[in-house]
Structure formats: C-alpha cells, structure tokens
Amino acid sequence: MSNDQAQTTGKPQKPKFRWTEDAIYTNLSYLTMVLPGTIWLILFAYLPMPGIIMAFKNYRLQKPPADHWIQNRFIYSLIESPWVGLDNFRYLINPVNLDNTIMFVRNTVLYNLLFMVVGLVASVALAVIIYELTNRFWAKLYHSIFFLPFFISWVVVAYVVYALANNTGIINTLLASWNMPPLEIYKEKIYWPFIFLFANLWKYTGNGSILYLAIITGIDRQLYEAAAIDGASKWQQFWNITLPQLIPTIVLLQILAVGRIFGSDFDMFYTLPAGSAMVRDVTTTIDIYVFNMLRSTSPLGYPAAAALLQSVLGFILILVTNYIVRKTRPEMALF
8 A cells, every 4th residue: 555545544554564585684583582492392392292193093003015105103003003982081981080180180189279279379478578577698599599499300299208207107106106096198098189289389389489570570660659658558568569560470371270270290200209009089180090091001191181171171271261261361361
C-alpha cells in the first residue's frame, strides 16, 4: 500500500519487518543465547516425537532384513509393528488396573497441588525475608545456603534419609535410648506425604525464590518509604506493594506448573522410598508407574500410552488455565 493509499483509507501503514543481514547481525547476541536451548529442544523434544505412534501399536523389537532400506532396529520395529488403535489406553482403565491407575493419578495430582501451594508460599516468603535483611553479606550467605540443596542429587538425599531413619539409624537409636518406640518410615504410609513435602521444600525453595527476589529488588524503594511514612506496617507494605508486583509472575509460573500436574519429580519419588513395597500406595506416581512398566515384561505400548496421555492432559490443562486467566486478567495470560 502506498502512502497515498494509506492516507485515502485512513489506516496507518504498518512497516514490515525483514530479516536482513543487518537485522541478523544486530540480534546475533540474542540468537546465540537461545541457540543451545533450541538445539536441546530439537534433539530431545522434536526428533523423538514420531515415537508417539508407539502408543497406538503393539511394539515388538525386530531385526530388519539385510536388504531392507532401514537397518535401525528401533525405527524398523516402530514402522512394522501392527496397529492396535486405542487398546493400549484401554489397558490403563480396564477393571484389573483401574484401581492402580486411580491411585497413581491421585498421588501425582495431590502431591503436585501440595508442592505448588506450599512451595509458592515458601519461595515468596524466603525472597521477602532475604530482601528485608539490611546486611547484604548475610542476605547473600543465607540465600546461598538455601540455594545449595538444588545441586545435591536425590541419591545422596536418599542415603541420608536411610541413615537417619532405618531400623538402626540415628533417629531410632536416639528413640531407643529414650525407651520410645522406633520410627519405621519404610513400613508406615503416614510419614511419606510429610517427608516428600519437606524434601521438596528443602531442595527447591532456594531456587524458586530467585525470580521473586529479582522482582522485589526492582521495585522502587521510594514506594516503601512513602508507605512507612503513612504508617503502613511491614505486612501492609507486602500486601499493597510487593504482592501486586509479584502477581503477574506468580500467575505465569502457576500456569506452567498446572501443565506439569500429571508429572512428578521422578528422582525424588523413586529414590527416597528405597523401593519399599509397604509404602507403595502413597509413594508411586504416574512416572514411577511408567518406569516400572518399562522394566517389566509388559508391552512397550502400555507405558507409551500412559506417557502420551500424561502429556496430552497436561497440555489441555495449560490451555484451560490460560483461557481462564485470559478471561479474567488478559494482561497476565501466557498467550
């Protein structure tokens, strides 16, 4: 559209962006920063995506004939295995497995809801507390102490828990010296929701508080000074100044967290119970269920169907949650 046509129609002309050499050079630093993440997504998210059809096939590993154009056993088996439609999904909800499926879904969803709510409160609280410390040295030291567990392997944590709470562990040794009954966490189900919650908070609170702390640090300090002059308490300053600034980020992170509600921290749920069958009903999640099926003699289509259903439901939840947010607070929606 020419300038004369734009003036005639009364519509402003929107300039077109073109990726010229100058534009690429200008944005080269940003393109370089996203390159590792792009490569990771291509290798581990997009290239394996054709394997989704395994959920709809009776997959059996086969050796390709010598004259076949595909010599990779996995790809050849993926193509040649017979289609079974939705039979693999029906396995998850048949009367024999339905109770187990409900139990695993219940554990996964409830644990994630617990971690989302308590973890959010703990991360925001830690960020506010560290920000309020007037001594920057102690603030950085405390934040480093809380952030350090993020780098510790769950295998190490599992051995620490076992050393503390097994029959001859430190805790039971102390209880025996006080003539108290032993604490048998690997036999009693009631302890594990608290153990998982404490372990999750211990490992992820420091890491989760980083983003909130960065946002709080960017808030104009004069707002707090003006509120203090008007007689606002620390709680009122948090409620009327800090929290409104954090809400957009909180909403965004919770939308993404809802999408992971059917997933779980596999390392934590697999290593901490140490394979105890007596607490299986409260420690097994969907990811552990899929992994156990992979280790068993079950057809590979069963865990593939469970994993695909897990991903599809998470994607649907993101869309639904984002739709609700967009209807109520459009400026906070993810897309």
